[in-house]
Amino acid sequence: MRGIEIIEAPLSAGIGLAGVERMAAALRAAGLPAAIRAVATGEAAPPFNARIVDRETGLPEPARLRDFLLTLADRVESTLHADRFPLVIGGDCTILLGCLAGAKRHGPMGLLFLDGHTDFNKPGYPDNEPASMDLYLATGRGPSVLAKLDGDAPLVAGRDVVCLGYRDEKYVEAAGGNSPKGTDITLLPLSTMRSGGFGNTVARALDRLTAGGGEFWLHFDVDALDDATMPHVDYRMADGLSAGECAAIIRRARETGKLLGLDVTIYNPTLDWDGSGARLLVGLLASALDE
Numbered sequence: 001m002r003g004i005e006i007i008e009a010p011l012s013a014g015i016g017l018a019g020v021e022r023m024a025a026a027l028r029a030a031g032l033p034a035a036i037r038a039v040a041t042g043e044a045a046p047p048f049n050a051r052i053v054d055r056e057t058g059l060p061e062p063a064r065l066r067d068f069l070l071t072l073a074d075r076v077e078s079t080l081h082a083d084r085f086p087l088v089i090g091g092d093c094t095i096l097l098g099c100l101a102g103a104k105r106h107g108p109m110g111l112l113f114l115d116g117h118t119d120f121n122k123p124g125y126p127d128n129e130p131a132s133m134d135l136y137l138a139t140g141r142g143p144s145v146l147a148k149l150d151g152d153a154p155l156v157a158g159r160d161v162v163c164l165g166y167r168d169e170k171y172v173e174a175a176g177g178n179s180p181k182g183t184d185i186t187l188l189p190l191s192t193m194r195s196g197g198f199g200n201t202v203a204r205a206l207d208r209l210t211a212g213g214g215e216f217w218l219h220f221d222v223d224a225l226d227d228a229t230m231p232h233v234d235y236r237m238a239d240g241l242s243a244g245e246c247a248a249i250i251r252r253a254r255e256t257g258k259l260l261g262l263d264v265t266i267y268n269p270t271l272d273w274d275g276s277g278a279r280l281l282v283g284l285l286a287s288a289l290d291e
Helices: 020-029 062-081 095-104 134-138 169-175 190-196 198-213 243-255 276-288
Strands: 004-008 011-013 040-043 048-050 085-089 109-114 161-164 186-188 215-221 259-265
Touching: 004 020, 004 062, 011 020, 020 085, 020 276, 048 062, 062 085, 062 095, 062 259, 085 095, 095 109, 095 134, 095 215, 095 259, 109 198, 109 243, 134 161, 161 198, 186 190, 186 198, 190 198, 198 215, 198 243, 215 243, 243 259, 243 276
Parallel strands: 004 040, 004 085, 011 048, 085 259, 109 161, 109 215, 161 186, 215 259
Antiparallel strands: none
16 A cells, blocks of 8 residues: 555635634644554645635635645645655545646546535535535536636546435525536435445445546545534534444545545534544544555
C-alpha cells in the first residue's frame, strides 16, 4: 500500500457550516497522523471562510473559492505523483471539487460518493452553500467557475459516479430540492443497502467503479454515519451507517487497488463539546486504513 499523506483543507463556504474549517486541526490534535502512520501531513492552503454570496452565480466568493480549490488540486496531484495516498481532511464538501481536479490530472477516474445527502442542489438553493451542491457541480452542472474548475470537461462523468448510503430522499422532496434521479449516476441509497445486504451493495458499487480496470476517488461525508453515532454535524438526519460499516467501505475500496485517494468532510468540532466525535473519526480512519 502507498504511504498516506494527510492534506488539510480548512474550508467553510457558507454561513451554515461555520466551524467545519476546524475539522483538520481537531483530528490532528486527536492523534490522526500517528493513528494512521501518515508519512507526511500539511495544510493545502490557509483556512478560508467564504461568506459573501455572489448574486450572479449564487456561490460564496466564487473567485477566491476557485483559487483555494485549485491550490488543493495541485497538492493532490503532487501527492499522487509522489506515489502517496492522499487523505484530504476538510472542511466542507466543496473540497471534493479540488480533490477531483487534482486526481483527474492523474488519469480517468470514477467517484464513490459516500454521503448522507446526494448534494445535488442547484446553486442558490437552499442556503448558497456549495457543500449542498458539490455533486451537481462535480458532474459539470452549474456555474463554470466551479463546474469547469480545471478545464472544459466535467470533473467526473455522471456515468462514473456511484452514490452510496444516502438517506435524504424524503427531505429533498419535502423541501423542493434537486435530485440526481433520472441522471446516469448510479444510486444506491441506504434503503437499498438494507434491503439488498451491506456486503452485496458495496460489492456492486465497487464492481461498477472498477469495471475495465478504472480507478476512483472516495468522498466520505461523516453525516453518512448514524446520527446517534455522529451528531456533530450541522444538517442532521435520523438513521445512517455504523462506524464499522463506513470503515469497511473505505477498507474494501482500498483493497481493490484502484482507490486514488479519500476526502473526509463535515465534522464540526464546535458541536463536539467533549471531543468524542474526533476520537471516533480517528479510530474509524485508523481501522479503515490499517494495512
